[in-house]
Amino acid sequence: MASLDSFSCKRTLTAAGETYAYYDLKVAEANGLAGVSRLPGSLKVLLENLLRFEDGKTVTKADIEAMAEWLTTRKSTHEIAYRPARVVMQDFTGVPAVVDLAAMRDAATKLGADPDRINPQVPVDLVIDHSVMVDNFGQADSFAKNVEREYQRNGERYKFLKWGAKAFDNFRVVPPGTGIIHQVNLENLAQAVWTKDENGETIAYPDTCVGTDSHTTMINGLAVLGWGVGGIEAEAAMLGQPVSMLIPEVIGFELTGKLPEGATATDLVLKVVEMLRAKGVVGKFVEFYGTGLDHLSLEDEATIANMAPEYGATCGFFPVDNETLAYLTATGRDDKRVALVEAYSKAQGMFRPDYDADPVFTDTLHLDMSEVVPAVSGPKRPQDWIELSNASAGFARIMESEYGKGDELDKSAPVEGEDYDFTNGNVAIAAITSCTNTSNPSVMLGAGLLARNAVAKGLKTKPWVKTSLAPGSQVVTDYLLRAGLNDDLDALGFDLVGYGCTTCIGNSGPLPPAISKTINENDLVATSVLSGNRNFEGRISPDVRANYLASPPLVVAYALAGSMKVNLATDPLGQDQDGNDVYLKDIWPTSAEIAEVVRTSVTPDMFAKRYANVFKGDDAWGGIEVSGGLTYAWDHTSTYVQNPPYFEGMTMEPESPGDVVNAKIMGLFGDSITTDHISPAGSIKADSPAGRYLQERQVPVLEFNSYGSRRGNHEVMMRGTFANIRIKNKMLDGVEGGYTLKDGKQVDIFDACMEHQSEGTPLVVFGGKEYGTGSSRDWAAKGTRLLGVKAVIAESFERIHRSNLIGMGVLPLQFEDGASWEALGMTGDETVTILGIEALEPRAVMTVSITFPDGTVKTAPARARIDTENELEYFRHGGILHYVLRNLAAS
Structure with a gap:
């Protein structure tokens, strides 16, 4: 904690008979920080953090004063060092983080340092939720079979994580089958106000966190400031390093009115995503305020906060209010904690509506919630909002615009062994899945009520639809059972398949073989409808091209309709027992019905x-035996966990990063290249470099699992970098997949990069706008580094990926003055030189020199997106882990 207190603001408060020390913002305002009571709530959290950690070195008085100066400019170029209270991780991103910590212990030993110094310095919770796949569905035993299969696939990883929980201090693991990380965080781990015993007193301060999943932002619905960072950045935070950041702009989003009959929280958030993407909020905080908050449940607010990565913001923050206190009580938090949250928030001016009347924001926008209508988003971006009544016409349009199949809208083919055809637009997957919506009882119970009404009418799910229900926590099962709605969902095929992030992360599992064969042999455009937050190309299923986000009730409705070409607003879903047409409006539950079943079915017990x-976990988790030890006993035959090469040959003094001279171009990419394009999480193709690597090690194709599950093995992940089946390297004409040109020939990107490395040739990558959108996937940066890429030059970067590239020692450069690789006329045959890297300063404008095959040289200005001195220090060390390791070894 702080060794200085320049504004003499440390005070005490009492709540429920307990006394706490805290850093009083109102006193700090009176002692020199004029006006800070008008800061947005999210910035008050940052201000308190700086006051508490003021040490004259990492946090200075000038840093604290810059928070007050923000009120005048409403934006800032001032860098601050922020220290979150805790870190949360899921297993896809958590396994490589623990692998890196284990590798750092080995490296520390080689450098002559104590390996026990490598320990989390703040509490870390890892929730295993990303490894369950929907192999089995539509049957009563689907859950049991999927869990059994999960342990078969992931035994090596789970053994490693259990070792980590034993070997590292401050590190806990929530076992498989408990729930999705963000819902577990919301329902249990988060406290809204955190406490720590230090020097004989208990200090109270805002609960804050960073997480290795981009949807860590969900916790902002509980007034916990949190956002996703790459595993690299999270590891540094765990090891006591501050998160280096600029004081952000804060966009105020005023909500008024209330949702109309028939609209859900999902419909609201899809509209919010569309509005904020159009506004442009990348790298900014968004803070919600206004009278509309009085008509939202905390779960509704968490739904909106969850999708901050989709609207591009660092976070979407909601203040503490009476609903926050009610939720903490309803989810079983300790009464004394709830009393502390109320007392602390009111004392700090963080309790709505205390600051709701007169906040200062960088900019604002407004939505009257009464104007929200049912909607979906697709076919490949969360911001592609479509009013439900226009969804079928929208699909017809994208058949031409996206797939060039406008004249094949009604093309179909028979499914072998079945008495039906599969047609373009058919829904192949209907999944109630993902943290976004399964945390919200109103939409989950709404889906159950719609299922009940559909079953009563005699409606059935179309036979080609793969249905699944993957709740975010076991509590969802409890309240569906109490409401008596589980049987109705089961009757429509929405049987429980697991507690975890399934379809949304690409763990949808295989389609029935006959349907998969029909789709691929006839080049049909299958669709999916999921209650998730991500619908990027190639993410949901390799067999499904068009993916739509929708509320859980609409997921059920589309399973009944069976096709995106059905207009749910006007077309029948099917016929009842008497042959009468049944429309969506006939089975849609009213808001009052949903509210009543929520009231009677969701209880604190x-x-x-x-x-x-x-x-504790189940018997399968309890049966995993591990041996202790400060360092991990690496199994060199493992195809899941390997010691990564980041620290090979590392010395105490860093080498200069050096200039990039005569680099070859590995890829030319367009706009909105996602981290999923760069490092896919889903299935591994047998004929891919990663597939060949596994087969060479006698791993059968059926046991490939997914890229996400193998993130602890750099050999697999290097081969999977830029290997998304839908990525388009524009060095090649119209080709999809992980290919590039080497000596004029089309080859796998991995193979080309290894040849370039053996020849000593540096590589660069060019991108368009919004390079690196999507998940906080550290392997998108790690893989880029290991392939030998020295710099990525793009028109703009998404926040997390930019930070991750720096964290792995890769230089992100952003074109200036409207330049782009396309405007320069590049084809990929050029060589690239970037000088001045050794003397680099934050945000310096550099010159990218491009030499064409005929000897012509063109130059373009590009700004180094190394934004802070801390980031520059990480880059000079070759990455953030190298910087931390050297500092620990030196001390």
Whole structure:
């Protein structure tokens, strides 16, 4: 904690008979920080953090004063060092983080340092939720079979994580089958106000976190400031390094009115995503305020906060209010904690509506929630909002614009062994999945009520639809059972398949073989409808091209309709027992019906019971035996966990990063290249470099698992970098997949990069706008580095990926003055030189020199997107982990 207190603001408060020390913002305002009571709530959290950690070195008085100066400019170029209270991780991104920590212990030993110094310095919770796949569905035993298969696939990884929980201090693991990380965080781990015993007193401060999943932002619905960072950045935070950041702009989003009959929280968030993407909020905080908050449940707010990565913001923050206190109580938090949250928030001016009347924002926008209508988003971006009544016409349009198949809208083909055809636009996957919506009882119970009404009418799911229900926590099962709605969902094929992030992360599992064969042999455009937050190309299923986000009730409705060409607003879903047409309006539950079943079915005892032994796990978890030790006993035959090469040959003094001279171009990419394009999480193709690597090690194709599950093995992940089946390297004409040109020939990107490395040739990558959107996937940066890429030059970067590239020692450069690789007339045959890297300063404008095959040289200005001195220090060390390791070894 702080060794200085320049504004003499350390005070005490009492709540429920307990006394706490805290850093009083109102006193700090009176002692020199004029006006800070008008800061947005999210910036008040940052200000408190700086006051508490003021040490004259990492946090200075000038840093704190810059928070007050923000009120005048409403934006800032001032860099601050922010220290979150805790870190949360899921297993896809958590496994490589723990692998890196284990590798750092080995490296520390080689450098002559104590390996026990490599320990989390703040609490870390890892929730295993990304490894369950929907192999089995539509049957009563689907859950049991999927869990059994999960342990078969992931035994090596789970053994490694269990070792980590034993070997590292401050590190806990929530076992498989408990729930999705963000819902577990919301329902149990988060406290809204955190406490720590230090020097004989208990200090109270805002609960804050960073997480290795981009949807960590969900916790902002509970007034916990949190956002996603790459595993690299998270590891540094765990090891006591501050998160280096500029004081952000804060966009105020005023909500008024209330949702109309028939609209859901999902419909609201899809509209918010569309509005904020159009506004442009990348790298900014968004803060919600206004009278509309009075008509939203905390779960509704968490739904909106969850999708901050989709609207591009660092976070979407909601203040503490009476709904926050009610939710903490309803989910079984300790009464004293709830009392502290209320007392602390009111004392700090963080309790709505205390600051709601007169906040200062960089800019604002407004939405009257009464104007929200049912909607979906697709076919490949969360911001592609479509009013439900226009969704079928929208699909017809994208058949021409996206797939060039406008004249094949009604093309179909028979499915072998079945009595039906599969047609363009058919829904192949209907999944109630993802943290976004499965945390919200109103939409989950709404889906159950719609299922009940559909079953009563005699409606059935179309036979070609793969249905699944993957709740975010076991509590969802409890309240569906109490409401008596589970049987109705089961009757339509929405049987429980697992507690975890399934379809949304690409763990949808295989389609039935006959349907997959029909789709691929006839080049049909299959669709999916999921209640998730991500619908990027190639993410949901390799067999499905068009993916749509929708509320859980609409997922059920589309399973009944069976096709995106059905207009749910006007076309029948099917016929009842008497042959009468049944429309969506006939089975849609009213808001009053949903509210009543929520009131009677969701109770505090459910949360208390389910989370009483949250770290214990089932018998399968208990049966995993591990041996202790400070360092990990690496199994060199493992195809899941390997010691990464980042620290090979590392010395105490860093080498200069050096200039990039005569680099070859590995890829030319367009706009909106996602981290999923760069490092896919889903299935591994047998004929891909990663597939060949696994087969060479006697891993059968059926046991490939996914890229996400193998993130602990750099050999697999290097081969999977830029290997998304839908990525388009524009060095090649119209080709999809992970290919590039080497000596004029089309080859796999991995193979080309290894040849370039053996020849000593540096590589660069060019991109368009919004390079690196999507998940906080550290392997998108790690793989880029290991392939030998020295710099990525793009028109703009998404926040997390930019930071991750720096964290791996890769230089991100952003074109200036409207330049682009396309405007320069590049084809990929050029060579690239970037000088002045050794003398680099934050945000310096550099010159990218491009030599064409005929000897012509063109130059373009590009700004180094190394934004802060801390980031520059990481880059000079070759990455953030190298910087931390050297500092620990030196001390």
